[in-house]
Amino acid sequence: MSSDEHTETGTGWPQPAGPGRPSGPAGAPDPRPDAPDPDELSPLAPERSAPPVEPPVQEPAVVEPDDGATVELGRAAAGAGASPPAPAVAAGGGGTPRRRVSSAGVMIAALLALLGFTLVVQFKSTSTDPTVAVTRQEDLVRILYDLNSREVRLRQDIATLEESQRQLRSGQQGRQAALEEATRRADELGILAGTLPATGPGLSVRFEAGEKPISASRVLDAVQELRGAGAEAMQISGGDRATVRIIASTFFLDGEGGSLVVDGRRLTGPFTITVIGDPATMRTALNIPGGVVASVTGDGGKLIVEDREAAEVSALHAPIKLEHARPVS
Structure with missing residues (x-):
C-alpha cells in the first residue's frame, strides 16, 4: 500500500481513516442540514452541560365520593422513600378536616340523652296522673291541711322528747322523771301491741x-x-x-x-x-x-x-x- 492510503500506527497495521470533512473554503459552515456545530467539533471548545431535567409535576387528584364529600389527595413525594401526606377530608368541599369524637365525649352525650329521657318520662307520668286529675280542689286543700297537721304533731312530739331528755339529765329530779317516762312509754307500747x-x-x-x-x-x-x-x-x-x-x-x-x-x-x-x-x-x-x-x-x-x-x-x-x-x- 502507498503512504497516501494509510498511516503507520506503530504496530505495523494500517489505521483506517475516519470520515473526512467535506471540502470547502476554510471557516465555511457545513452545508448539510444535520451537520454538527463546528464549535462542538473543536477540541478547544468548552464542554456544555446538559440542562437539568425536572420531574413532571403531578397534579392533585380529586376523588368525589357518593355522599358529596370531597377528598383532596396530597402531592406525591419527589424523592425515593418519602411517604405521601395524609389525605384531608372536608365536608361540602371545605378545607377543614373532621375532628375525631373521643370515647369520653360519646359517654357524656349518652348520659345527657338518658337524663333528658328520664326527665321527659317523669314529667309525662306526673302530668298524666289520673288520681290528681280527678281530685277536687276541696280534697286537695284538705289533704294539704292534714299534712300540715301531721307536721305540727311531729314537731310537738320532738319538743316533748327533748324536754324529757332535759329532765332526765337534771340531777335530783332525774330519777322521778325517768320513772314517769318509762311508765308512759310502757303504756304507749302496750296500746300499740294490743295488750292494753x-x-x-x-x-x-x-x-x-x-x-x-x-x-x-x-x-x-x-x-x-x-x-x-x-x-x-x-x-x-x-x-x-x-x-x-x-x-x-x-x-x-x-x-x-x-x-x-x-x-x-x-x-x-x-x-x-x-x-x-x-x-x-x-x-x-x-x-x-x-x-x-x-x-x-x-x-x-x-x-x-x-x-x-x-x-x-x-x-x-x-x-x-x-x-x-x-x-x-
Whole structure:
C-alpha cells in the first residue's frame, strides 16, 4: 500500500481513516442540514452541560365520593422513600378536616340523652296522673291541711322528747322523771301491741255488703289507710259481736259465705272497725278519689263513717312470746 492510503500506527497495521470533512473554503459552515456545530467539533471548545431535567409535576387528584364529600389527595413525594401526606377530608368541599369524637365525649352525650329521657318520662307520668286529675280542689286543700297537721304533731312530739331528755339529765329530779317516762312509754307500747285497752276520739267505720261480699282486701285497704292517717288503736267486730284487736301482725282472709277470718277467728258481716285518732284526718284518707269508699261503692257495697268523741278499743291481743329476737344491749 502507498503512504497516501494509510498511516503507520506503530504496530505495523494500517489505521483506517475516519470520515473526512467535506471540502470547502476554510471557516465555511457545513452545508448539510444535520451537520454538527463546528464549535462542538473543536477540541478547544468548552464542554456544555446538559440542562437539568425536572420531574413532571403531578397534579392533585380529586376523588368525589357518593355522599358529596370531597377528598383532596396530597402531592406525591419527589424523592425515593418519602411517604405521601395524609389525605384531608372536608365536608361540602371545605378545607377543614373532621375532628375525631373521643370515647369520653360519646359517654357524656349518652348520659345527657338518658337524663333528658328520664326527665321527659317523669314529667309525662306526673302530668298524666289520673288520681290528681280527678281530685277536687276541696280534697286537695284538705289533704294539704292534714299534712300540715301531721307536721305540727311531729314537731310537738320532738319538743316533748327533748324536754324529757332535759329532765332526765337534771340531777335530783332525774330519777322521778325517768320513772314517769318509762311508765308512759310502757303504756304507749302496750296500746300499740294490743295488750292494753285505749279510749279517745276517733271513728266508727261500718262495711255493708251489696251484690258482692266485702272482701278481705277491702278491709285491709281501710286498715292501711287509717294507719297512714295516724290511727293509734283499732279493733274490728262482726255481726255476731265477735271482736279482734288489730295490731301490726294482724292478717285478713276471705271466709266462706262472705265471712272474714281475722287472726284465725271467723267474723260474719257486717263488719265495723273502731279506730282512735284524729277524726278529720282519717275521714279524709278514706274519702280520697279511688280510695276505700270509692272501692267499696264500686263493688255495690256501702261504707258508713261516723265520728266518735270517745271511741273505745277494749279488745286485747295475747302477748307474743319471743323465741329468737333479743334486745340489743
